Amino acid sequence: MWRPPRRLPRPPHRGTATTTAGPGRLLLSTPIFYANGPPHIGHLYSALLADALLRHRRLRAAGPARLCTGMDEHGLKIQQAAVAAGTSPAELCERVSGLFHRALAQAGVSFTHFTRTSEPGHQRAVRHFWAALRDRGALYKGCYEGWYCTPEESFLPESQLRERTDTQGRPCKVSVETGHEVHWTKEENYMFRLSAFRDPLQNWLRDNPRAISPSPFYQCVLRWLDDDLPDLSVSRERSRLQWGIPVPSDSTQTIYVWVDALVNYLSVVGYPESHGAWWPSVHHVVGKDILKFHALYWPALLLAAGLAPPERILVHSHWTVHGQKMSKSLGNVVDPATCMGQYGVDGFRYFLLRQGVPERDCDYYDEKVVKLLNSELADALGGLLNRSTAPSINPSNTYPCFSEPCFPRVLDSKEAKGTGKASAEDYELVAAVASLPAQVSGYFENFQIYKALERIAQCVKQTNSFFQRHKPWKLDRRDTAEQLWLDTILHVTLECLRVYGTLLQPVVPDMADKLLSRLAVGPGERGLSGLTFLARYDGKPCPFEGRQLGPDTGVLFQRLEKSEAVKSRKQEARVPDKQLL
Structure with a gap:
């Protein structure tokens, strides 16, 4: 040999x-x-x-x-x-x-x-x-024997096996990790010198x-x-496995x-x-x-x-359903097409990327999806866009101007007390959103997309608090000072939304496009390399100021009804697997 x-x-x-x-x-x-x-x-x-x-x-x-x-x-x-x-x-x-x-x-x-x-x-x-x-x-031919798991297409050591009884009550061995049954197999294979x-x-x-x-x-x-690190069997006898690539110059073997x-x-x-x-x-x-x-x-x-x-x-890591591993026998395998039909493509993308934590298994159930999407997309983000662009509050349908006297630049949020109309919390919002693009990029680089979305959601919440705190709908447009402050509130809010829309493009591309189009952000203004926030606060011109907003005034993300989502999922769970194929 x-x-x-x-x-x-x-x-x-x-x-x-x-x-x-x-x-x-x-x-x-x-x-x-x-x-x-x-x-x-x-x-x-x-x-x-x-x-x-x-x-x-x-x-x-x-x-x-x-x-x-x-x-x-x-x-x-x-x-x-x-x-x-x-x-x-x-x-x-x-x-x-x-x-x-x-x-x-x-x-x-x-x-x-x-x-x-x-x-x-x-x-x-x-x-x-x-x-x-x-x-x-790196290859040699040798006789290999061991416990083989067909579903996993691999030999497993004794340390990864446990005893169990099969459906006829006979003792058998199964994989500890997957529960799949293994069978003792002995055959001549090509081996890869993994140990080296x-x-x-x-x-x-x-x-x-x-x-x-x-x-x-x-x-x-x-x-x-x-x-x-034992050597690895990298071929199978062709008499047992014909559906694969034959080993070059050895028609008796199939490449693993x-x-x-x-x-x-x-x-x-x-x-x-x-x-x-x-x-x-x-x-x-x-x-x-x-x-x-x-x-x-x-x-x-x-x-x-x-x-x-x-x-x-x-x-x-993996997704479980109500704490259980997805399994055909349990009837809890989640069909992505059904979910995208129920929650929308962007809605389901957002849920998986927002809730999925690579380090640990994450749990799926319909009520969880509905609660998250209604809270963060329909109410927080969509509600903020609707309120800040509503005809009653922005009758000219333009990107309002920013007033430096209303929101003067300060080096520290503590200096804000008694200056202009902005509060210390407002300056904290500006600092948070200004640092957001770099934070999001860092999270993406570190494979922590869920943290990027969590941070965006926190800033959206801060922006809603800003808008609610100043109640722009109560300001009198006939008063010049109040008109300037109203426009400044709207300008800051739209600037925040523009940053969120830009940063959300990798996760919810269609919804982000709708948001940015509503804000009249052109295709060439949606990249990260040139993303600026609240340029007027830094004494620089803002290219969006005075621009006519986009015409689409529809709902950014439609609220979901829990009862319908659960009903749809339960119906789909009863579809036989053969129909899916």
Whole structure:
């Protein structure tokens, strides 16, 4: 039996990688989703996180960026699912891939590439990657035996198993994490010398503490690397698995589905010819259940093939429903299409990104969605826009002027007492909104989109308090002084709304467009690089002052009725899975 040399070729350090991405480029990716069933909100959450990061980067004009997503269409699970559905694997993949493509497009995910691992170009890239591993001495053929989990497409060690009885009362072993049953399997496979990359992986992570975010997942991977790192089986006997890419020069073996799938991040940027323009400037957005594949196996495979690891791996946790894991058997799988129909696309985007905390599992239930969207979008943000642009308070329908004597510039909010008409709380609002764009950008950079939205919501609340505190509807327009103060209140409020609309574009693009259009903010005035707030407060001209507001005076976000939302979800829960396919 052939075995690799004891010392593999030295993997490239990030500083001496064989590929160098073009300046300022970034590839964002979701996992490619497994084509054995319809999409659920966990899939959508991954895609929305990546989409929001891409949209925010584009607002910053930070350089060329792409977002790739797609479908993992090979493997034993799909082969078995096709048999159970009475169809071929190719037909099943075509149907399910269509469901995912439509769901992501409906959700406004601005992907630039939708990869399918059944595509010839991807398969060619996988074969080339396999040859690179082989030629660099990273593969050998050996007899492998162990507990195999078909749903997870992987062998599991005893430490990740527990005893249980099956439906016939017979003892069996299942995965601790997923509860899926495992079966003892013994076969001859190609093995990847993963054990040789323990030290290089540790060095990579210690040199790049932001390589895996949030921090708890980074620490988790370091703990994995403190243990032994057994070699990885990277092929399956073709007699058992025909639905996959054959191993080059060995028709008895099929390439392991995870090796096949992970290479999509390279094939999408032109590997093996033109990937150097983008690689390794890539940020992978993945769920915690596939962390080991992305943070251990994938970087090791890349190093073995002579390529640098990805720049960052951004990890998120799962969604539960009323505290329970989503499951077909429980009938609690949440269909994203139903939710978008009930809450609106932007409403559901906002809920998932506002409530989803990457570090921990988050719970979904209809009443929670309705309460959040009514409170923060319909009442706080939408109500503020309606009140500050109402004909009764702004009959000229213009962006009002700002009066420096009413709201004089001060260096400290404590100085505000007794000056002009503005209060100390007003100066605190101005300081909070002025610092908001930088705070939001920092949160996006740190993969904390939920914190960015929380901070925006806090500022919206402050602005409502400002508006309510000064009661502009009670001011007398016939009095010159009161007219100046009224216009100043409205100017400050609209300036705040303009900042919120700009910052919310990555999360609720259609609603933000409606808000900014109402404020007469043109397409070329919506970026972050040139975003200014309350220019007149700093003695500079404001380009919006005196401008006619946009004509759309409709409701920004329609309030939701809880009873209807719950009723709709309960009806959808009774739709059989086969109808979804």
